[in-house]
Amino acid sequence: MKVAAYAAPSATEDLAPYDIDRRDVGENDVLIDIEYCGVCHSDIHTARNDWHGTQYPIVPGHEIIGRVLEVGSNVKDFKAGQLVGVGCMVDSCRHCHSCEEGLEQYCEEGLVATYNSEDPVSGGITQGGYSDKIVVDKDFVLSVSEKLDTKAVAPLLCAGITTYSPLRQWNVKKGDKVGVIGLGGLGHMGVKLAKAMGAEVVMITTSPEKGKDAKRLGADEVLISKDKEAMKQHANSFDFLLNTVPVPHDVNPYVALLKRDSTMVIVGAIAPLPDIHGGGLIMKRKRIAGSLIGGIKETQEMLDFCAEHNIVSDVEMIDIQNINDAYERVIKSDVKYRFVIDMKSLTQ
Amino acid sequence: MKVAAYAAPSATEDLAPYDIDRRDVGENDVLIDIEYCGVCHSDIHTARNDWHGTQYPIVPGHEIIGRVLEVGSNVKDFKAGQLVGVGCMVDSCRHCHSCEEGLEQYCEEGLVATYNSEDPVSGGITQGGYSDKIVVDKDFVLSVSEKLDTKAVAPLLCAGITTYSPLRQWNVKKGDKVGVIGLGGLGHMGVKLAKAMGAEVVMITTSPEKGKDAKRLGADEVLISKDKEAMKQHANSFDFLLNTVPVPHDVNPYVALLKRDSTMVIVGAIAPLPDIHGGGLIMKRKRIAGSLIGGIKETQEMLDFCAEHNIVSDVEMIDIQNINDAYERVIKSDVKYRFVIDMKSLTQ
Structure with missing residues (x-):
């Protein structure tokens, strides 16, 4: 060959x-x-x-x-x-x-x-x-x-199933406030898929330029992670966070965005996440989890979902x-x- | 007064x-x-x-x-x-x-x-x-x-409800392999409560001396966390981990002990946990969560459970x-x- x-x-x-x-x-x-x-x-x-x-x-x-x-x-x-x-x-x-x-x-x-x-x-x-x-x-x-x-x-x-699987696994549903952290290959699929599942999608990015593009992709709102005041306004408000950042980064500001009993799933960073504060998890029973692609059955389900919702x-x-x-x-x-x-x- | x-x-x-x-x-x-x-x-x-x-x-x-x-x-x-x-x-x-x-x-x-x-x-x-x-x-x-x-x-x-609540919240049940990390005020209650819930309890400690005492308290097994070979033998085998260590510490060796889709709950460390590796969470969809004491209703339930099971x-x-x-x-x-x-x- x-x-x-x-x-x-x-x-x-x-x-x-x-x-x-x-x-x-x-x-x-x-x-x-x-x-x-x-x-x-x-x-x-x-x-x-x-x-x-x-x-x-x-x-x-x-x-x-x-x-x-x-x-x-x-x-x-x-x-x-x-x-x-x-x-x-x-x-x-x-x-x-x-x-x-x-x-x-x-x-x-x-x-x-x-x-x-x-x-x-x-x-x-x-x-x-x-x-x-x-x-x-x-x-x-x-x-x-x-x-x-x-x-x-x-x-x-790869990018599709990696984002689809945790959204399904954690039961993201209509009306949920879902944050997608990072806009790249994974993040742009996360926005499209979460939106198609009926979520209120917030793109969380360091870059206002990327934020603008995220809206084109279907995001309802953009949260610039460097804007401390905006981050504070969104504190304890997200039902789910999909973290697609592929490199080591400080996740504590994102943990602060989660509601009680809510989860941030890491799909990008196969890397050390520095100094996650235990207090940030303890105080409102928050969770950080990982997720790796999806099984074959779920990948087929994702492809069918994308065909149904016209997502590429x-x-x-x-x-x-x-x-x-x-x-x-x-x-x-x-x-x-x-x-x-x-x-x-x-x-x- | x-x-x-x-x-x-x-x-x-x-x-x-x-x-x-x-x-x-x-x-x-x-x-x-x-x-x-x-x-x-x-x-x-x-x-x-x-x-x-x-x-x-x-x-x-x-x-x-x-x-x-x-x-x-x-x-x-x-x-x-x-x-x-x-x-x-x-x-x-x-x-x-x-x-x-x-x-x-x-x-x-x-x-x-x-x-x-x-x-x-x-x-x-x-x-x-x-x-x-x-x-x-x-x-x-x-x-x-x-x-x-x-x-x-x-x-x-305090020590009782802090350990009881996450065991209940994460549905620890008869036959589950539960690790209690750290033997102090919280850890010794974790051992007694998990045991009373029917779990197979493993005390995970740095100290063989504490391990011995954990058996007296009801632990079925002791895992010395400094023993790399023993830690390897227990890899991917725990249904639940209750982490009672009250100070910053490397949690990666404990994450490695969890089964797929299982959770380690942090109850002690209101402190930064250094360099948690994203890969350790991603590869088997593992989770780290926090938990803070318990509600009044659950605290009463815990006191009643302890009276029923003769736990102090x-x-x-x-x-x-x-x-x-x-x-x-x-x-x-x-x-x-x-x-x-x-x-x-x-x-x-």
């Missing part, structure tokens, strides 16, 4: 397409012709070995949209030509209690990530969506509606040849709000 | 008994002859102005047991001679949604603390239980069973004349597990 692989952390020259082997299409597998692949910050962390443990050469990409080319003999739910998606996982143990509950993302034996995991079938390393094709077990392939703008559906597979990501299209420039712009938050690679560019 | 008041942070000489005025017994009030008063770490923080805002002279004490001397004309539920208790609150706004839900401890206008709050009736400053008598609104007086060792009931009014605090009795030595020993965690003042000593 044609792929764009990174051979080492700084090896930008390795992005010229070359061939790698993938596993053959087994009886439970679906071979997908990839049309689009979103660019997630995790791709950059992995390509550059920020989290250590990258096994080179590595092909990133876990926001994959394509059409079925071929299916194995046991595959009944997908047929050639069908529009499908693949997200952050391509397998799991299937028998632990998390898998049995449809929470494969919390698999007790560890999920099989779309790239940089051990492939339980081939024994090789899984490789992601910066590729012309991918082979995925049928149970980890998602059905995608033809109704939406296909290229803008790609980021739903705001995307900027690139060719694979521009991926390193795109990475630099992602790091500078200079994208509205997700880059998507037109995978045809790989074989042109 | 005879009281033991602190006139200033270091004024130990002011502990000789002297007289202060309290409000008259109003139509809704209960006048209580105090028999015992527990010594809570909060008393020390307030006496020494550690939290700033102490209004001197101050009379600490919010684990109060005594007998009714006199009641106001509207008081039907208490009569002279009855054994009663007073905890950390003596009033609240009564009309906010927290008060209406019986959660006066989270009163939106601020609870009226047993000491060092503005008294809504007299306009003065509330004064606590290091005293021969106290006047308290009937709605904040608790009924105490004659069945238990009265002096050992006193600490239930382990106490060491002191006379008021020894209070400053007791404070020093509390600070050094040199008490098993709560000092209680025999208030007769005040008037001897």
Whole structure:
């Protein structure tokens, strides 16, 4: 298959397409012709070995949209030509209690990530969506509606489910006052999804410029987190906070915004959160929780919800040849709000 | 009334008994002859102005047991001679949604603390239980069973309810694996209460010596938090953690002990918790929450639960004349597990 692989952390020259082997299409597998692949910050962390443990050469990409080319003999739910998606996982143990509950993302034996995991079938390393094709077990392939703008559906597979799952898990409902902290790939999906669930959505951002754009995306109100007076006025008033900030930051001013017995869910910062004050949690029985993507069943539910509510990501299209420039712009938050690679560019 | 008041942070000489005025017994009030008063770490923080805002002279004490001397004309539920208790609150706004839900401890206008709050009736400053008598609104007086060792009931009014409330709030039930972190006034009550609720109780402590004592108190198992191998063996296995550590500390090793979708509740550390790793919460959708004492209804429920299960605090009795030595020993965690003042000593 044609792929764009990174051979080492700084090896930008390795992005010229070359061939790698993938596993053959087994009886439970679906071979997908990839049309689009979103660019997630995790791709950059992995390509550059920020989290250590990258096994080179590595092909990133876990926001994959394509059409079925071929299916194995046991595959009944997908047929050639069908529009499908693949997200952050391509397998799991299937028998632990998390898998049995449809929470494969919390698999007790560890999920099989779309790239940089051990492939339980081939024994090789899984490789992601910066590729012309991918082979995925049928149970980890998602059905995608033809109704939406296909290229803008790609980021739903990671940014969409990462924000949808905690909103559902914590039962966000009509009329709830929901704050979305940070406006990037995750945050812009959080605004759209919370709004579609009927919430009163407040974008909480450091930047008045981003606030303005958040209103375009559906936010009812903007709260500038640097404005101490405004933050005080919103104290103890939020039913739920979705914190999408991807770096270490002081969460105490956000905890102060929560109502009694309400929760802030961290989805972005896989990083230390400095000096969370116990008193801020104790005084009104507040909660900080984490959330990781969503299970396969919930991801399908999210895709169906988005089709029903006409929700896609705001995307900027690139060719694979521009991926390193795109990475630099992602790091500078200079994208509205997700880059998507037109995978045809790989074989042109 | 005879009281033991602190006139200033270091004024130990002011502990000789002297007289202060309290409000008259109003139509809704209960006048209580105090028999015992527990010594809570909060008393020390307030006496020494550690939290700033102490209004001197101050009379600490919010684990109060005594007998009714006199009641106001509207008081039907208490009569002279009855054994009663007073905890950390003596009033609240009564009309906010927290008060209406019986959660006066989270009163939106601020609870009226047993000491060092503005008294809504007299306009003065509330004064606590290091005293021969106290006047308290009937709605904040608790009924105490004659069945238990009265002096050992006193600490239930703060240490008891502080640990009981989160165990109930998070629905700890028979067979749950519950970890109690830290063995002091709060921790020893956490062990007894969780055990009585049917949980499998693990004492998590830095000290093997304390671990031994925890077994005497009812813990099924001891986990020494400095033992990295043991901590690893217990990873992702706890249904609930009750964190009673009263000072800033690294909570990440404890978060690692929680099962997916499980919660650690902070009840002790009104202090910054350094560098909580977002990844530790995200990877298995874990939660950190806070909890503050309990409402009046729940405090009564706790007292009744303790009477039913024959649960009291382990106490060491002191006379008021020894209070400053007791404070020093509390600070050094040199008490098993709560000092209680025999208030007769005040008037001897």
